[in-house]
Amino acid sequence: MTRGAAQDTLVADFNDLEAVEALFAANPDQIAAVIVEPVPGNMGLIPPLPGFLEGLRRLTTAHGALLIFDEVMSGFRVALGGAQALYGVTPDLTCLGKVIGGGLPIGAYGGRSELLTRVAPEGPVYQAGTNSGNPLSVAAGLATLEALAVPGALDGAIARTRRLARGLEAAGFEAGVPVVTPVVGTMFTPFLHTAVPTRLADVQRGDLPRFKRWFHALRDRGISIPPSQYEAWFTSLAHDDATIDATLEAAGDALRAIA
Numbered sequence: 001m002t003r004g005a006a007q008d009t010l011v012a013d014f015n016d017l018e019a020v021e022a023l024f025a026a027n028p029d030q031i032a033a034v035i036v037e038p039v040p041g042n043m044g045l046i047p048p049l050p051g052f053l054e055g056l057r058r059l060t061t062a063h064g065a066l067l068i069f070d071e072v073m074s075g076f077r078v079a080l081g082g083a084q085a086l087y088g089v090t091p092d093l094t095c096l097g098k099v100i101g102g103g104l105p106i107g108a109y110g111g112r113s114e115l116l117t118r119v120a121p122e123g124p125v126y127q128a129g130t131n132s133g134n135p136l137s138v139a140a141g142l143a144t145l146e147a148l149a150v151p152g153a154l155d156g157a158i159a160r161t162r163r164l165a166r167g168l169e170a171a172g173f174e175a176g177v178p179v180v181t182p183v184v185g186t187m188f189t190p191f192l193h194t195a196v197p198t199r200l201a202d203v204q205r206g207d208l209p210r211f212k213r214w215f216h217a218l219r220d221r222g223i224s225i226p227p228s229q230y231e232a233w234f235t236s237l238a239h240d241d242a243t244i245d246a247t248l249e250a251a252g253d254a255l256r257a258i259a
């Protein structure tokens with residue numbers, strides 16, 4: 001990120017609609033677009049508060065700015081139609097990453113045709129990429145989408161995710177270690193907190209050293225979790241009931257070890 005790009009970027013807290021509103025008021029006709037992870041996983045999973053995404057849609061439309069959803073994590077994970085289907089808020093542009101390549105290198109963006117027709121060869125904006133349309137990535141992506149679209153497949157994964165999340169909270173309660181685990185679709189994060197974080201500052205107030213000890217205690221028990229409290233966890237179709245049970249058993253044991 002160059003200094004110039006940073007200078008041209010305004011930052012507001014996720015879930016703080018008033019802050020976004022204040023930036024629009026302070027920078028009239030200057031804001032081209034609002035870019036947001038609608039279900040952010042990059043500070044641990046923080047669900048959008050009711051009205052936040054709807055408010056972004058309202059503000060961007062009112063000020064003639066684009067609303068861009070980064071669904072690199074949430075696409076196909078929180079619902080087959082991504083966060084925009086789950087919350088019923090339609091952005092102008094959507095970015096997808098490895099999730100649309102079944103985990104292989106690729107990226108994609110989509111949106112309203114009046115925007116996409118501005119891209120070459122129809123329009124003047126040139127774009128190309130090494131992995132654009134890469135056959136292996138696209139085949140993996142299609143196979144993933146077919147597996148997810150089997151009736152009941154994603155719903156089953158979401159149900160197992162909820163069971164895992166509630167089980168982790170219960171294991172924390174039994175071990176005397178506070179655990180709260182927000183879940184959206186197959187994304188979740190067990191925070192070692194007493195209350196569900198709604199902002200980055202809440203995550204920063206958590207017991208980060210203790211999370212580190214939990215990570216190592218779980219690894220010693222054969223379970224590999226994201227190495228930071230600032231990462232979302234994902235379940236996939238491969239995480240069956242037996243995997244969830246084994247994870248819960250190890251997690252409870254590891255929580256008792258770090259209590």
Ligand SMILES: Cc1ncc(COP(=O)(O)O)c(C=O)c1O
Pocket residue numbers: 037042070071072073097098106107
């Ligand atoms: C939400 C989100 N957006 C964007 C990216 C960057 O994706 P890429 O490396 O495909 O540009 C990541 C990477 O993990 C991500 O998690």
